Amino acid sequence: MIKLVVTDVDGTLLDDKSELSELNRQALLDCRKNGIGVILATGKSIKSIKFIIDILELKLPQITLNGTVVIDDRQDVIYSLLIGQSLYYELLKTIKEMGYKPLAALTDGNIYYDSYDKNYAVYEKVNEPIYKTDMLEKDEFAKNCVSIGLALKETDPLDDFLRRKYSKILHIVRSGEYFFDMINPKASKGNALHYIIRNTRIKRADIAVFGDSPNDMSMFEYAGLRIAVKNSFPEILAKADYITDENYNSGLGKAIYRHILK
Known part of the structure; x- marks a missing residue:
């Protein structure tokens, strides 16, 4: 049973205009209503995803800047890995x-x-x-x-x-x-995800991840359920358990209702 959904943002959760579709929004809200946690994992900064956090009222730590920085529900930094x-x-x-x-x-x-x-x-x-x-x-x-x-x-x-x-x-x-x-060589979205769940009862098999780009591979290698949007890089498509519709066709939302909230 899936207890946690982790999704990339650009090219996966958002459409090509960097907007959150109604279907994707509702699917993630329904995940939360059903006790499934939601984490964003982005290569971007906290500033660029704050509007999504607010819309979805996310309370869990969130992964930013390719896993180099994790922020808590007050948007304070709780984990970081520096270049040196x-x-x-x-x-x-x-x-x-x-x-x-x-x-x-x-x-x-x-x-x-x-x-x-x-x-x-x-x-x-x-x-x-x-x-x-x-x-x-x-x-x-x-x-x-x-x-x-x-x-x-x-x-x-x-x-x-x-x-x-x-x-x-x-x-x-x-x-x-x-x-x-x-x-930092130890930084990745997958390692940041491990940091977040390390002291919880969530197992890797309980996690569903969504992604499209090479920087999502570490999450795909970590999670139990791996779903790629159709517009993904070839290596992500090859690693996926399921391939859903493109990001601009609300592929994430469709996959959540098909494979997670079924």
Whole structure:
């Protein structure tokens, strides 16, 4: 019996306009009415998902920034995994020397840049606020950074370069077409989920997860029931127990009524 539903947000729960459909909203509310917990697991910050938390009146801890930060029902940070100060400065130097413009995500959910890139429009498209600062090379940022990100297509040469150079000391994750993040090697949505349920009676077999992107794989490997929306990356589709309709056709809501609240 499913006791917990964990869902990715962009490309899974929300449609292509970053809106929550009525069917998805009602399905998750019905989960809660039936005693099933609901957790959002996103690569984005708490600021961009607060409206969903409010709509669904979620009380459990929520997973943000690809599992590097978990927040409680008061939206206070209860778990975080940092990049580390020396590596933070090294990553900025490496990326900037190659002519690219990184972003730094901090434990408080704020994401900063010091030189605008036209590709940052993808953050605006998914309602993720990003903030201009005079320079990223600050100790206060280095001490609190959980992710160095880029608006970068998978085919960009920098993707391969950074993976070859840093994949042994960082966890490199991709969500959607453009979102590329380098995080603590112990950080993942799956590990954050384990942290949340570690002292509960919820077993892995009691958990249903929904996702679409490579950064959801750790959850798929952890949970008992794995459901992918039809628009998912091939590796997620291959790992899924069930494939539901696309995110823009309320696939999550349909699957909840078909497989969980049946």
